[in-house]
Amino acid sequence: MIQVEHLSKSFGGLRAVNDCSFTLEEGAITGLIGPNGAGKTTVFNMIAGFIKPSGGRILFEGQDVTGFSPERLFSLGIVRTFQIPHEFSRMTVLENLMLVPPAQSGENLFSSWLRWGAVRREERDVRRKGEEVLEFLELTHVRDELAGNLSGGQKKLLELGRTMMTDAKLVLLDEPAAGVNRTLMGKLARMIQQLHRERGYSFCIIEHDMDLIAELCHPVIVLAEGRVLTQGSMESIRRDERVLEAYLGHSGAHETEGAA
Ligand SMILES: Nc1ncnc2c1ncn2[C@@H]1O[C@H](COP(=O)(O)OP(=O)(O)OP(=O)(O)O)[C@@H](O)[C@H]1O
Numbered sequence: 001m002i003q004v005e006h007l008s009k010s011f012g013g014l015r016a017v018n019d020c021s022f023t024l025e026e027g028a029i030t031g032l033i034g035p036n037g038a039g040k041t042t043v044f045n046m047i048a049g050f051i052k053p054s055g056g057r058i059l060f061e062g063q064d065v066t067g068f069s070p071e072r073l074f075s076l077g078i079v080r081t082f083q084i085p086h087e088f089s090r091m092t093v094l095e096n097l098m099l100v101p102p103a104q105s106g107e108n109l110f111s112s113w114l115r116w117g118a119v120r121r122e123e124r125d126v127r128r129k130g131e132e133v134l135e136f137l138e139l140t141h142v143r144d145e146l147a148g149n150l151s152g153g154q155k156k157l158l159e160l161g162r163t164m165m166t167d168a169k170l171v172l173l174d175e176p177a178a179g180v181n182r183t184l185m186g187k188l189a190r191m192i193q194q195l196h197r198e199r200g201y202s203f204c205i206i207e208h209d210m211d212l213i214a215e216l217c218h219p220v221i222v223l224a225e226g227r228v229l230t231q232g233s234m235e236s237i238r239r240d241e242r243v244l245e246a247y248l249g250h251s252g253a254h255e256t257e258g259a260a
Pocket residue numbers: 011014015016034035036037038039040041042043
C-alpha cells in the first residue's frame with residue numbers, strides 16, 4: 001500500500017530521518033516503534049503530507065505521492081491522527097464528527113441556496129453516520145457534550161471516530177494509548193481491530209506501549225536514528241539484542257521495560 005523509499009528529512013544540521021525504506025502492506029496493522037527521537041513522527045508527517053521530505057519518495061498504491069498536501073492525501077484515503085487529539089473543544093461531540101466529511105455541499109453558500117433540499121438531505125445523512133459512529137464507540141451518552149469536556153481517553157476515541165467519518169484506506173495512529181487508562185485502552189484496541197476487520201482499514205501505529213503493539217500489530221518496524229533497524233513479529237523483535245541496545249542507548253525506562 002505504501003512504499004517508503006530512501007526517505008530523508010533534515011532539520012538544520014540534524015538528520016531526523018536518514019535513508020529510511022520500508023513498506024506498509026495493505027490489510028495489515030503495522031507497528032512503528034523505536035526510542036525517543038528515532039524519527040517515527042517525522043516519517044508519519046511525511047507520509048501524511050505535513051512535512052516535505054528532503055530526499056527519497058513515498059508511493060501510495062503505486063502512485064508517487066511525495067510532497068502531496070495533507071488534503072490531497074486525505075482525499076486519496078490517508079488519514080493521520082495526532083498524539084494530542086485535535087478536537088474542537090467548543091463544539092459538541094456529534095458536531096466534531098459531522099465536520100469531518102470533505103466537500104459537504106452545505107459549506108458552499110451558492111450551492112446551499114441552489115440545492116437546499118440536497119444540502120438538508122446530506123446533512124441528515126452525515127448526522128446519521130455520526131450517530132452510528134458514536135454508537136460504535138459507545139459514546140452516545142456524551143453526544144451533546146462539548147468535546148473539550150471529554151476525558152483524555154474519550155478524546156482518543158473521538159479522534160478514532162473522526163477517521164470513521166471518512167473513506168479511509170490507511171489510518172496513521174500516533175500514540176493512541178498515550179494518556180489513556182487500561183480499561184479504555186482495551187476498548188480502543190477492540191475498536192481498532194473491529195475497524196480493521198469490518199471496514200478493511202489498514203493501520204500504521206506509533207506506540208510506546210509494547211503490550212498494545214504486541215496485541216495489535218504485525219509486522220512491527222523498529223526505527224533507530226532515522227532508519228529501519230529491523231522488522232518482523234513482536235516476538236522476534238523482543239529477542240533482538242540490537243533493539244534493546246537502541247532503547248538502552250536512548251530514552252525513558254518505560255520503553256526499555258517494554259522492549260525487554
Ligand atoms: N520541526 C523540527 N525541528 C527541528 N528538529 C525536529 C523537528 N521535528 C523533529 N525534530 C527532531 O528530529 C528527531 C526525530 O524526531 P521525531 O519526533 O520524529 O522522533 P520520534 O521517534 O517520533 O520521537 P518520540 O518517540 O519522542 O515522539 C528528534 O531529534 C527531534 O528533536
